[in-house]
Amino acid sequence: MFETGRPPAMQVKDTEPAGGVPMPKLFRSKSVFLILLAALVANAAIVLLALPEVSSSLKPTYSTSFGDLYDLIARNLDQGNGYRVEPGMSYTMLREPAYPLVLAAVFKLAGYGIQQARVVCVLLAFGAALILLQLTRKITGDAVIALVATVLFLLYPGVLVAEARAGIELPCIFTVMLFMLVLYCAVEKGCLWRYWLAGLLLGVAVLVRSQVLLFPPLLLVYLLLAARGWVERGKVVERIAVLALGAVVVMSPWVIRNYVLVHQFVPTASVPGISAQEGLYTCENAASAEPFYQLQTRAGFERAEFARQLGLPFRGPYYQLFYTPHDEIAFNRALLSHVSTEYRNHPELLARCAAKNLFFNFWFLGKRQQSTLMNVAMQAPLLGLALGGVAVLRKRGLLRKAGIVLLYILYIPAVQAPIIAHARHSVLIVPFLATLAAASLVWAWRALRTKNSDAPLL
Numbered sequence: 001m002f003e004t005g006r007p008p009a010m011q012v013k014d015t016e017p018a019g020g021v022p023m024p025k026l027f028r029s030k031s032v033f034l035i036l037l038a039a040l041v042a043n044a045a046i047v048l049l050a051l052p053e054v055s056s057s058l059k060p061t062y063s064t065s066f067g068d069l070y071d072l073i074a075r076n077l078d079q080g081n082g083y084r085v086e087p088g089m090s091y092t093m094l095r096e097p098a099y100p101l102v103l104a105a106v107f108k109l110a111g112y113g114i115q116q117a118r119v120v121c122v123l124l125a126f127g128a129a130l131i132l133l134q135l136t137r138k139i140t141g142d143a144v145i146a147l148v149a150t151v152l153f154l155l156y157p158g159v160l161v162a163e164a165r166a167g168i169e170l171p172c173i174f175t176v177m178l179f180m181l182v183l184y185c186a187v188e189k190g191c192l193w194r195y196w197l198a199g200l201l202l203g204v205a206v207l208v209r210s211q212v213l214l215f216p217p218l219l220l221v222y223l224l225l226a227a228r229g230w231v232e233r234g235k236v237v238e239r240i241a242v243l244a245l246g247a248v249v250v251m252s253p254w255v256i257r258n259y260v261l262v263h264q265f266v267p268t269a270s271v272p273g274i275s276a277q278e279g280l281y282t283c284e285n286a287a288s289a290e291p292f293y294q295l296q297t298r299a300g301f302e303r304a305e306f307a308r309q310l311g312l313p314f315r316g317p318y319y320q321l322f323y324t325p326h327d328e329i330a331f332n333r334a335l336l337s338h339v340s341t342e343y344r345n346h347p348e349l350l351a352r353c354a355a356k357n358l359f360f361n362f363w364f365l366g367k368r369q370q371s372t373l374m375n376v377a378m379q380a381p382l383l384g385l386a387l388g389g390v391a392v393l394r395k396r397g398l399l400r401k402a403g404i405v406l407l408y409i410l411y412i413p414a415v416q417a418p419i420i421a422h423a424r425h426s427v428l429i430v431p432f433l434a435t436l437a438a439a440s441l442v443w444a445w446r447a448l449r450t451k452n453s454d455a456p457l458l
Contacts, residue, residue, distance in 0.1 A: 036133075036150065036151075042155060043126070043155065046160050047164050062367075062371060065165060068095070069319060070095060070099050072085045074102075074104040075112050083097065086315070093262075094274075096206070096209060099208055102171065103117055103120070117166035121163040121166050125170050125174075130150075131181050133149075133150045136435045140402075141398075152438055153430060157378050158375075167424075175201065179205050180408070182198040186239070190239070192239060192242050195246070196245075198246070199242060203247035203251045206247060207254060210267075210268030211428070213267070216240055218407060218411055219240065254267075266329065270328055272419070273333060273336040274335060275419045276340075277299065278300075278420050279353065279418075281295070281302055283353035284349070284353075292365060292368070293367040306331075310334060357421035362413045362417070362421035362425055362426055363426050364376045364380075382430075386440070389437055389440040391440075405432045405435065408432060412425070412429050413425075
């Protein structure tokens with residue numbers, strides 16, 4: 001399904017663009033290692049040295065400290081207290097297990113601290129960059145675009161801040177990139193064992209962050225539409241079934257553990273109710289003069305009042321921690337039911353909130369107005385270049401090859417739109433946007449060199 005439709009005469013070597021434009025010495029294979037090494041050193045220096053040094057001045061705008069409970073769960077695992085946020089509270093399902101388990105191992109070996117977690121994120125970022133190098137080259141057949149995309153990803157400000165706060169973004173990016181690379185190989189070769197391997201990696205990605213869970217049904221529809229004839233469509237169904245089975249196998253220990261705790265099916269985490277409630281509250285109560293973080297805080301107070309009305313003992317003003325896992329799951333499902341009822345009764349509210357999330361919040365919304373403006377300054381050029389990259393790939397007949405990546409770029413904002421979205425969520429698709437942006441930049445550079453706006457991409 002990845003044919004570009006070009007005649008053989010148009011095919012070119014990875015190391016030399018078509019149209020007689022020689023490969024610059026800077027981008028030849030002997031220099032690639034040094035360029036990547038320099039990007040890694042710059043990335044590590046910014047994340048491990050520069051950003052911590054200026055963290056106090058950044059804090060009102062961007063957080064560079066632990067958040068979202070991952071480190072607290074990991075510390076309790078390290079201390080032998082089990083998978084819980086606080087020693088005196090219940091076992092939890094608030095967060096998927098993969099990243100806390102990795103952090104717990106790091107804390108066991110090197111002690112508790114954010115700097116240790118930042119090192120892990122730097123390594124994951126570099127691993128994702130190497131995968132991006134291969135994936136971009138598979139899509140474009142162009143070594144220059146691949147290298148530019150990789151460097152752009154490693155030095156992108158949103159990625160650097162995500163690494164500095166040692167959040168879930170880099171583990172999620174790394175596992176999804178690994179899944180995507182193997183998936184591309186599976187679709188290209190058509191081997192069932194490759195789909196099985198892709199499914200196993202998808203299961204790992206879901207256990208890091210659950211957004212990717214619903215991607216296979218969308219992928220199935222896309223591949224069915226791209227297939228030629230019913231025989232090929234039958235093979236697509238078989239392959240995606242194998243992929244899904246692989247994911248289920250990896251996820252099953254977590255699902256079984258949750259069922260033993262609460263005797264209910266909890267495939268990922270119990271947090272969707274919290275996310276949905278916060279999304280509804282911040283959408284309904286947003287005011288231009290009020291910082292977003294204050295809205296989030298007030299949403300937490302509303303959740304606390306909701307828990308009190310349900311008669312569930314808890315601790316915590318923002319994240320409500322419960323004394324039994326049954327209370328935790330009951331609380332989150334009651335929140336989700338409440339939000340669903342509100343949206344069913346007021347579909348225009350759902351449409352307004354989803355549109356705002358999809359077209360603005362996901363890309364630009366920050367904790368404060370200043371951070372939102374800075375996000376616009378960073379994200380808008382990347383999005384503009386990415387749109388230009390789509391046009392370049394279309395011109396060169398490569399859109400079909402980029403189809404799965406483009407599908408994922410559309411999928412992640414769509415998943416967040418009916419729940420909650422802010423600019424942190426967009427970091428998850430930065431590597432794929434970097435591929436498109438790199439295609440645009442390289443095309444423009446080659447066009448400038450040849451003084452011909454029709455300069456070829458490859």
